[in-house]
Amino acid sequence: MEQLIRMCIPMLNGTKITLTVFFATLAFALPLGFALALGRISKIKAVSKTIEIYSWIMRGTPLMLQLFFFYFVLPYFGILLPGLAAALLAFVLNYAAYFSEIFRAGIQSIPKGQYEAAKAFGFTNGQMLRRIILPQMIKRVLPPVCNETITLVKDTSLVYVLAMNDLLREARTIVQREFTMTPFLLAAIFYLAMTFVVNKVFARLEAHYARYSE
Numbered sequence: 001m002e003q004l005i006r007m008c009i010p011m012l013n014g015t016k017i018t019l020t021v022f023f024a025t026l027a028f029a030l031p032l033g034f035a036l037a038l039g040r041i042s043k044i045k046a047v048s049k050t051i052e053i054y055s056w057i058m059r060g061t062p063l064m065l066q067l068f069f070f071y072f073v074l075p076y077f078g079i080l081l082p083g084l085a086a087a088l089l090a091f092v093l094n095y096a097a098y099f100s101e102i103f104r105a106g107i108q109s110i111p112k113g114q115y116e117a118a119k120a121f122g123f124t125n126g127q128m129l130r131r132i133i134l135p136q137m138i139k140r141v142l143p144p145v146c147n148e149t150i151t152l153v154k155d156t157s158l159v160y161v162l163a164m165n166d167l168l169r170e171a172r173t174i175v176q177r178e179f180t181m182t183p184f185l186l187a188a189i190f191y192l193a194m195t196f197v198v199n200k201v202f203a204r205l206e207a208h209y210a211r212y213s214e
Contacts, residue, residue, distance in 0.1 A: 007174055007183050014170030015190060020084070021156045021166070022194075025091040026149065032092065033099025040104045051100070058097035064158050066090040071162050083162040091155070098148050106141035107133060139209035146202035153194050167191070 040051045058066070071086040081089065110133055118128040157168040165173075167190055171183035 004182070004186075007178075007186060010170045010174065011167055011183065011186060011190065014165050014167040017084075017159065017164055017166040018153075018156045018194075021087055021091060021159055022152060024088050025095055025152060028088075028092040029095035029099055030145075032096040034103050036096060036100035037103035037107060040100060041107060055097045055100060058094050059101070063090065063094050063155060064161055066094055067158060067161055083159075083164050087159045087162055087164065091152075095148065095152060099145065102141050102144045102148065103137070106137040109140055110136055135209065139206075142202055142206050142209065146198065149198050149202070150195050153191060153198060 036051050036055070039047045040055070042048050067087060067090045070081060070090045071083065074081060074086070114132055114136075115128065118132045123131070157166060159166050160169040160172075168187055171187040174183040175181060
């Protein structure tokens with residue numbers, strides 16, 4: 001038992017890095033993804049096309065490669081970022097691209113008749129978006145957003161390539177030092193616990209937005 005506690009202490013410290021990357025990415029990528037989704041369906045072709053290309057690049061290249069770019073390539077252009085800042089920048093830009101496509105699909109799945117009905121009632125574009133479109137869109141996009149969020153929990157382990165002491169890196173360090181596989185088992189339990197919480201949160205959100213019937 002004493003050995004398990006001794007292993008858990010550095011892993012809990014590593015979990016702080018994991019959770020920091022997770023929450024910061026969600027906090028910035030979700031609103032950025034929504035803004036990109038609105039730009040993607042904009043009637044201004046230049047804006048729509050630019051965001052389409054951005055999304056293609058960010059979704060079409062590995063997240064690990066993007067981490068390398070922001071940490072190792074940007075210094076050649078005079079931009080030197082610490083490991084955590086480079087990791088957050090890569091994660092936010094990458095996940096915003098994925099979220100934007102989910103939000104775009106959600107917005108475009110709302111029948112045109114509802115837009116016309118809202119305008120007939122005299123709703124402004126802002127009122128229509130806030131009261132009619134967003135509640136239904138959120139209900140429809142929650143399952144894919146939940147999947148992406150669970151993927152984000154696991155992707156946070158990629159920060160090890162920037163020599164950051166996250167949960168998995170701490171576990172591997174203990175394994176190499178003490179020649180036991182137990183830290184990997186503990187790391188799996190940590191990740192499962194985090195994804196369990198994410199599932200519960202989204203289940204509650206889905207139950208809340210279920211009142212917006214089709």
